[in-house]
Amino acid sequence: MIKGLGIDLGTTYSCVAYIDENGKPVVLKNSEGKATTPSVVYFETKDKVIVGEIAKQSLVSEPDNTVAFIKRDMGKIDEDTKQPIMRTIQGIQMSPQEISAKILTKIVKDANAELRMIGKLSDSDPDVKDVVITCPAYFGMAEREATKVAGKIAGLNVVNIIPEPTAAALNYAYVSQVKQKTFMVYDLGGGTFDVTIIEMNNGIPRVICTDGSHTLGGKDWDEMLVQYFAEKYLEEKGEDVRENLDILQELFLKAEQTKITLSSRETAPVMIIGDAGRLNFTMTRTEFDEKTKELLERSLSYIDNCLKIAAAKKYKKEDETITNEEVNKYLSENISDILLVGGSSKMPQVSKLISERYGIEPKEADLDEAVAKGAAICASTEFTGFSEEDWQLVKESVGEHEFDVVKEAIQTGNENVIKQFEDVLPRHMVQKQESRGMIFTNVSPRTYGTSAYDSSASDKLVIFNFIKRNDELPKKLTQSFYTREEGQSGVDIDLYESFSMSAKTELEDGTKIGSGVLDFPHGMPKGTCIEVTINMNSAGLLEVSAFHKETNSVYNGTFDVSNSLSPEETKQAIERNKQQSFS
Ligand code: ADP
Ligand code: MG
Secondary structure (H helix, E strand, C coil), rough: CCCCCCEECCCEEEEEEEEEECEEEEEECCCCCCCEEEEEEEEECCCCCEHHHHHHHHHCCHHHHHHCCHHHHHCCCCCCCCCEEEEHHHCCCCCCCHHHHHHHHHHHHHHHHHHHCCCCCCCCCCCCCCCEEEEEECHHHHHHHHHHHHHHHHCCCCEEEEEEHHHHHCCCHCCCCCCCCEEEEEECCCCCCCCCEEECCCCEEEEEEEEECCCCCCHHHHHHHHHHHHHHHHHHHCHHHHCCCHHHHHHHHHHHHHHHHHHCEEEEEEEEECEEEEEEEEHHHHHHHHHHHHHHHHHHHHHHHEEEHHHHHHHHHHHHHHHHHHCCCHHHEEEEEEEEEEEHHHHHHHHHHHHHHHCCCEEECCCCCCCHHHEEEEEEEECCCCCCHHHHHHHHHHHHHHHHHHHHHHHHHHHHHHHHHCCCHHHHCCHHHHCCCCCECCCCEEEEEEEEEECCCCEEEEEEEECCCCEECEEEEEEEEECCCEEEEEEEEEEEEEEECCCCEEECCEEEEEEEEEEEEEEEEECCCCEEEEEEEEEEEEEEEEEEEECCCCEEEEEECCCCCCCCCCCCHHHHHHCCCEE
């Protein structure tokens, strides 16, 4: 029986895998016979959606109806409207969640067709809809939530969202039967880069720390080449092809092709056709490496920082006080392997420079597929202990109406919700999270805190941070705050996310991600103390509570992502998705 699919929903390419009957992770080909599908969506009409290679071609011919790099907008809010960044295509206003859902729908549809073709599903079997989707390690709550919603719009049951490097590490450890090791995962994709240090403990990955950039990826290497090509053409032919959008788009495709050729060959022929005629020349790998060296160096600076944080954790020191010797000591005594992940890691310059700099020959196996395979491993272990009958029991005890919420809470370990239903749920399903399939020890992707006045006398709101980026999870912290007005009947609890590493952050450096109110039964004297607690569990789920002892007033919020879609918007998107045809 196939328990679930693992999905690498990439910025530029996506991939689906499952675990076969021998327990081996296997990638499922799409309907074009390829292991990966470009994450590009083309709306041919409002009901006809094309995803993948053909859509990529339409980027040039029909840019208004084609979307690429949608992952960069996931969970982001428009500064002006304070709403998800919407775009109107073929007359429909769509969120990034909805557009991502198109990619998911197409690749899951193809994966199921492939499973039927290779005889793993029979005609009478329903499609596999349970999935684990991966996301970058730096994705915050809003982005993770948006990814989940995308799955929901695509009609999928998203069992878990796990970080991409964790998935890659899981795959490596699983396939090579490693149980106890620490490694670094270097993931250079199409538009993003991240580096993560992961410790495997009894086959369970534990993220030690992670760093990276959302604006560094293969696309930047392409851009470097585009500029070079354009300047060369300008020099030789006197025309700036960058002014012609059609030629420029073509130039981008050509640049990517040249880059890919140079990964396997020393030279690549280039031909540029502009209004001033044709220009032919040869590009060598050496030239390419020289022109892009600065980009590669940038990725290494994130490695250095990540090593520094890991060393600080290991030697129990502050990040700033770690010396180069300690970093080197950490590297040589702890990191046993460097795994390369992501299409751009295929550029020979990557492993060359890494091995020169860190003295470890990086491993390049499964570059394009490791993340999806790791997600599949997670999907296959996710439900251990819970059968269909178990879920049926849950449905009977909590009722149809609450079932989805409770199921999700059990799967993600949302203790707040589970607690509410503790009395009616089957006992074995409310046990501690550790017994529920595979659980990852993780670190916080961002810094979280609540806003409050800087001091009782000041009029300035700042963010008081509770959980910091790269803090080990689960983490729980309580801080006391005091009311500022006489007779106050409640307190606003506003939750903020940021990249800050200090105890306090300016309000404008954070993003508000949720809010709630603690109501008092009656007006309270000025200076009433309330205790605010923020708790993040190992699955990265955030719980916030505020408490006033004397009146026993409590506010409990399980995380509500304020920039998510409304239930109505989600419903409409689900309906539209059902109406559309996908190829
Ligand atoms: P993402 O995870 O961001 O979706 P991928 O890991 O699939 O991205 O990587 C996509 C990037 O890898 C693109 O920029 C693509 O041009 C680049 N790429 C793919 N194959 C090669 C190759 N052989 N050599 C160099 N770059 C490559
Ligand atoms: Mg990727």
